[in-house]
Amino acid sequence: MFLEVKNIVKSFHNEAVVRDLNFSLDAHKTLSILGKSGCGKTTMLKIVAGLENADAGTISLGGKNIDNVKPGKRNVVYLYQEDLLFPHLNIFENIAFGLRIKKFPEKEIVEKVNAMVESLELNGQETKMPHQLSGGQRQRVSFGRAIITSPSLLLLDEPFGSLDAGTRQRMQEFFKSLTAKYQITSLFVTHDLKEAILMGDEIAFMQSGRLKVYKDKTDFINDPVTGVQNEIGFWENLIPGKVERETLRK
Amino acid sequence: MLFFVLIGVVPFCAAFIYALLYSFGMVGVLNTGFTLAFWKSVFASGEVLGSFGYSAVVAAISVLLSVSIAMWVALKFTRELNKRFLSFIIYLPLAIPGIVAAFFTFQLFSKAGFFSRIAYSFGWITKVRFFPDLVNDQLSIGIMLTFITVVMPFFVLLFLNVYKNERVEELSKLAFSLGANSSQVTWKVTIPIILRKTWTLIALYFIFLLGAYEVPLILGQESPQMLSVLIIRELNQYDLSKISEGYVVAVIYTIVVSLAAIALFSRKKMTLNEI
Secondary structure (H helix, E strand, C coil), X not given: CCEEEEEEEEEECCEEEEEEEEEEECCCCEEEEEECCCCCHHHHHHHHHCCCCCCEEEEEECCEECCCCCHHHCCEEEECCCCCCCCCCCHHHHHHHHHHHCCCCHHHHHHHHHHHHHHCCCCCCCCCCHHHCCHHHHHHHHHHHHHCCCCCEEEEECCCCCCCHHHHHHXXXXXXXXXXXXXXXXXXXXXXXXXXXXXXXXEEEEECCEEEECXXXXXXXXXXXXXXXXXXXXXXXXXXXXXXXXXXXX | CHHXXXXXXXXXXXXXXXXXXXXXXXXXXXXXXXXXXXXXXXXXXXXXHHHHHHHHHHHHHHHHHHHHHHHHXXXXXXXXXXXXXXXXXXXXXXXXXXXXXXXXXXHHHCCCCHXXXXXXXXXXXXXHHHCCCCCCCCCCHHHHHHHHHHHXXXXXXXXXXXXXXXXXXXXXXXXXXXXXXXXXXXXXXHHHHHHHHHHHHHHHHHHHHHCCXXXXXXXXXXXXXXXXXXXXXXXCCCCHHHHHHHHHHHHHHHHHHHHHHHXXXXXXXXXXXXX
């Protein structure tokens, strides 16, 4: 397996936030993780990114243990819920940031960034500043900035949480095509049931710091704790005919 | 708007026009009519240009050191400074008027001051005259030390505020995640973001220090003098004909500062228009 997370435990002030975390993921796949706010999703991602230290457990990436590797050397990019573009850099420079840091030649930077701008469908926006773009455009720049550095693993912490429903749907489709094109391995955290099912090649559910990875989506849908059955029941109850029939029966 | 014009613009314009007329000899007790003599005299003496250059250098070094020290303190002790007690301590110097700060500096660093006495007690100096000139000195160390003491805490608070509001901590973590090291995060992310948000205030502080009066009056030397001290000296001369020259300096200073302020704010407006 490309990513292997074993027995990770993390507590803050004696309160266990992540309990015995175990999962693995193949290269070029997306594991979507569903969970309510405060269930430990963000802490889990930050531990994998190296931004938080685990109390116990090991993480290996591409067959190498990365427990003691600094965040900047892991080649793992963590994306926050907000786009968090660098406000002092224009769109071109935001996307080029990771390449400039790694001291790529100027010609290569220009070629790669232009190609990425094309993929992100942001032609003509390169010289604009982040505040001049819409929420969806900024989020695309954020993806492009991460993907251009060819990360081994991309960690997405509810990346579409701040977008409206329409933009969110377009961004989901866009992200799917982008990860396929650039063969990205990613962990996609969300609290949206539909999004979790749509985005992941594999799917997991996190509750009170414990993560359960499902064999397949059917298994996930049939498990009552995931809330899928409740959701199906809710929509069935909203069908007017059925509601009226039930009312008459009463 | 009308209130602002009546309170802010009208008195300023009236004072400026009065100073302008005085500088051309059109008003004033001994003046007899329009003349360029006072302007020629001021430019011929070279004292104004010297004072301008001297004031600009002192203000620039003070602002540069204040900003640098404040940036270091704000970034090094971000978490500590957000604690109640330390944030109270850092607010304290802002409540000290410039004149009081100047007196403190004088009491501490003059040849008969606190540190001179300590140096003597420890045997580091055998005579008072061996204590270095730190007030009323050629290098204006006393003035700059006082400016830094008064201004630096303000910049610390400003930078801490921008650090929080601009989410610099999260952006720094993101930069780490993209492969940056500590030095790259500091120089390519943290400092540029903070300076981009605060450069207007830094420039305004430079203008403020350029025209400071009490501190250079107490801690400055006889020549060259900082602009405000020079202007007041000219205006208070026994030789009434010299008063017009004082107004010439005041007019030049007002024009330079106003142009600088207009340039600053028109640039700010341009950025807002781009939005």
